[in-house]
Amino acid sequence: MQEEHKMWRRYLMWFAHEHMDFRHAEMYSIISLLNIPVKFVEKPCVQKPYWIVELPSEDCVRKIASRSVLLKNCIELWSRARTEVQLHDNLKKSLNNSTGSWVLGEKKDGISDTCLCPKELIESSLSPKKTFKVDVETFCKHFTMKEKVEKIEKFSYLPMRGPVKLRNPDVTLAYLEFYGVDPNDVPEKPYDVFFGKWIADGQRDLIQVHSLKKRQFIGNTSMDAQLAIIMANQAQVKLGDMVLDPFVGSGSLLVAAAHFGAYVWGSDIDYLMLHGRTRPTRVGQKIRTKDESIRGNMRQYGTEARYLDVVVSDFSLHNWKPGLKFDAIITDPPYGVREPTEKIGIEKENYTLSEHHLPNHVPSKVEYGLSHIYSDLLNFAATYLEMGRRLVCWFPLVREEYQEEQLPSHPCLKLVGNSEQVISKLAARRLLTYEKITDDVPNMPLDPNAGVHNFREKYFTMGESTRRERKEKRAGEVAAYLAAKMAASRTDAT
Amino acid sequence: MKLITHNMLTSKCLKGVMTGYPLAINATDIKVTEVDFNPEFITRVIPKLDWEVLWAAANSIGHGEGLPKTLEPKFEENEDLLKKVHKVLLEVEVEEGNLTCPESGRQFPISKGIPNMLLTEAEVQ
Structure with a gap:
């Protein structure tokens, strides 16, 4: 030895x-x-x-x-x-x-x-x-x-x-x-x-090759090429894996996973996004072109052979068959800031739809709280991941409130990676990596910290209060300056 | 929609539906494209499949491709079989059509190859 x-x-x-x-x-x-x-x-x-x-x-x-x-x-x-x-x-x-x-x-x-x-x-x-x-x-x-x-x-x-x-x-x-x-x-x-x-x-060159600037199809929240590759690495994606992104959007994470040989599925509640019919993201572009799609992106990078499918589906009521096991789940759920946190639903009671309204009906949506998204996501991963495999997801938070023990947790999943990307002075998101450590999935109640986490509200009120504070501070400074000036002129006069 | 996806999808999100599997396929447009053959992947996927469902689904849309009704135990050694499975799983795609819930009869449209499994707000109440 x-x-x-x-x-x-x-x-x-x-x-x-x-x-x-x-x-x-x-x-x-x-x-x-x-x-x-x-x-x-x-x-x-x-x-x-x-x-x-x-x-x-x-x-x-x-x-x-x-x-x-x-x-x-x-x-x-x-x-x-x-x-x-x-x-x-x-x-x-x-x-x-x-x-x-x-x-x-x-x-x-x-x-x-x-x-x-x-x-x-x-x-x-x-x-x-x-x-x-x-x-x-x-x-x-x-x-x-x-x-x-x-x-x-x-x-x-x-x-x-x-x-x-x-x-x-x-x-x-x-x-x-x-x-x-x-x-x-x-x-x-x-x-x-x-x-x-x-x-x-x-693989620094890959950042240029996969750059969003040259990608056919992007959305408002497409993941930066470098971070997507880091995610695929942390998910330990390898040749022949089956990978799912349940909040797939424009599919940036699938591009990275497929690059390392994974066969990929995506699902999203946004019908228009999956059909490439949302408003174009690029400045000056009026309409989306025909080949703008997740599949088109994979074709662009030569990984179309590993594109399985994308499905329009509501993650809170997903459609995957029991017993199916994915090799990795990588995802960037909506935070409620640039993409809404939504699921199908309606506030009205006893709502019915008439038969002739059904075709082409766009269902109404209700708030799908971040805490619910993450507890659903961790429960899903605990059930649908192969043993020893990983869930990699982003989690937004207010920096000064961060406490590791308040991160989403699940008895079947062990947190093995937790890296911070600072978004602004006050907000950040963390890339969380969980490894499935047991197959014995208990019936999980909602996370006790669930109600506390409302990133959207905090994100916006946080910005407002600082804006107000800045204004007040500035007004205070101007007032002090004027007072000093007046006092000086008074002493000059005397 | 590829048949590998069909094999994994259910309609159990519907209220009162117990398993919602397998979904019946009604295809009005089918496309066959060539996809690189990866025998290792196919070998890994086969145990995750419901074979009978795959066989029935492939035949129901006229693309049985000579798939045997029951899977032989040493399938990984039979390259000819793996190629057939590859074709059925990854090369045959339903472009337009419907998926139907076996219990409730609820239909889910497939357009431009993408199944729409969304329920209406009335169904999730």
Whole structure:
């Protein structure tokens, strides 16, 4: 076992510095889906856009990179230090490290910057036959091409004997400098420097490929491409899965799920949306075109083969047969702000419809409170999910009222992910990931916190009170200014 | 609407309806499109299906495609069968028509391939 551990290589995983609260949840979902053991060389820190890990093989690195949208790239680490001098010192010494494994240095604050990689790591990549290039990347500080070339030239002691090739070389070496994350306080020297061999890029390109700007069919609340991919990852969607979005809207989540190989179903109460006949979302567009549909979107991305169906259906009275099990449920229910929270119903009692009104009748709708939506959703997931599989959904809330124990809960579902996306100063939504842990579904009463949660009301009154407060504050300031001015002129006069 | 979806839908949302399954299909327009064959997926789906319902539904709209009435135990080894199931489940689609609740006779329209399972406000009271 010990021997095997020595064989593990070290990798630098470099992340995009956005949606930081999702990094951990996305990565953990991916490594548990792929069943890859990861050992942290350094404890990850949200303020640093990188992880330093040991992984059993390069293949594992590629697999992880093939899924993660928050991962920029993965580097096989040869040297890591706090200063440039130390980095070069390490590399030079590594060229003489013939122990066949890493020579570990002393740790300070959980970081060792004197580790020496085995020389085989360097030599095997730098054979005279292999073309290569060196990339320089600096985080939070800009350098000119000339300065970058100077940085590269400092590595001249490495046995780089192969020909240089800037496009598609056999080996890409990477030198990275990290100057912190505060653009207003950039230090003279970097905090951390890294050197190694590039292995794989993450899925950042997919954000452009799936961008809503170029998507055929979108609605007012279509999910941003990057967040949709994060959701599919957290739902651990894989090839051949059956996935449902019960509040499907324009189907952005299905696009992401199908990208990772899932066969998808969607349902929504909005007939016009599923038929692509709502008012166009894009500025300047008068009418929706014929091919605007969820299916059309999947055709656009080459995943139409995995489109199952969409069904117009009221989630509070859904139509799925008992015993059916989905591999994942991913959804973004309406919050009552930009999309109404509705179900079929009428306030009147003993209401009847005459026979000749039935065809083409548009049923009236009543409020479907958020608390009811989430309790229905969790109950549904507890019954209709395969064991061990996941429900991933957004949950809106007022930031200062947030308490983890007030999140929707169910005895069959374990909360395994909870990441915040800030919407405004006062409001946020959280991406909740639940895993089904037991098949023994009890008859659940409505969530006791149910009545409390009325996001719409809070969202709007919250805005109003601050607007009023701002006005009053401003009036107060003006009054104080005028009073001061008058007092001053009075003293001048006397 | 594909027959895989038909196999999973019920009308149990209706008051007084116990199972609401299977829904009868009345198709006025059927479309057959080619879909990439994925034997692993079909193998995974078959146990989730009500086979008799699939067989009856396929035959009721004239697309039995030679599907056997009963499923053989080692279906995963029979690629010819998997291809037939694939065709029936994913390639045959009801574009226009109705689904009918077996207990109440309530009809749900299918238009442009999308079933409308919404009830009226009178039915949910």
